[in-house]
Amino acid sequence: xxxxxxxxxxxxxxxxxxxxxxxxxxxxxxxxxxxxxxxxxxxxxxxxxxxxxxxxxxxxxxxxxxxxxxxxxxxxxxxxxxxxxxxxxxxxxxxx
Numbered sequence: 490x491x492x493x494x495x496x497x498x499x500x501x502x503x504x505x506x507x508x509x510x511x512x513x514x515x516x517x518x519x520x521x522x523x524x525x526x527x528x529x530x531x532x533x534x535x536x537x538x539x540x541x542x543x544x545x546x547x548x549x550x551x552x553x554x555x556x557x558x559x560x561x562x563x564x565x566x567x568x569x570x571x572x573x574x575x576x577x578x579x580x581x582x583x584x585x
Contacts, residue, residue, distance in 0.1 A: 496535050499538075500539070502540070509562055512560065514529075514558060515530070516528060527560075529557050536551070537551055538555060544573070544575070547570065548569045548571065
């Protein structure tokens with residue numbers, strides 16, 4: 490980034506609830522069986538969340554905006570959409 494290196498956590502979701510795309514942005518503390526409750530990321534350890542939803546919309550959300558949450562309804566964060574990767578999935582003409 491122009492102002493230096495950023496720490497980014499990448500997340501994806503394919504869960505579409507009745508109100509839109511939902512995503513877990515929490516982490517599980519290291520434990521045997523990995524069945525511990527989700528806890529929020531420390532905003533001092535991550536600068537940005539890069540999120541891809543099931544429609545291939547791309548979000549870049551500052552960690553301070555998410556601070557303390559472990560789950561999000563993505564339509565609430567539409568102002569952080571930075572693009573859409575759906576065009577990358579289109580077939581190329583003359584592709585074998």
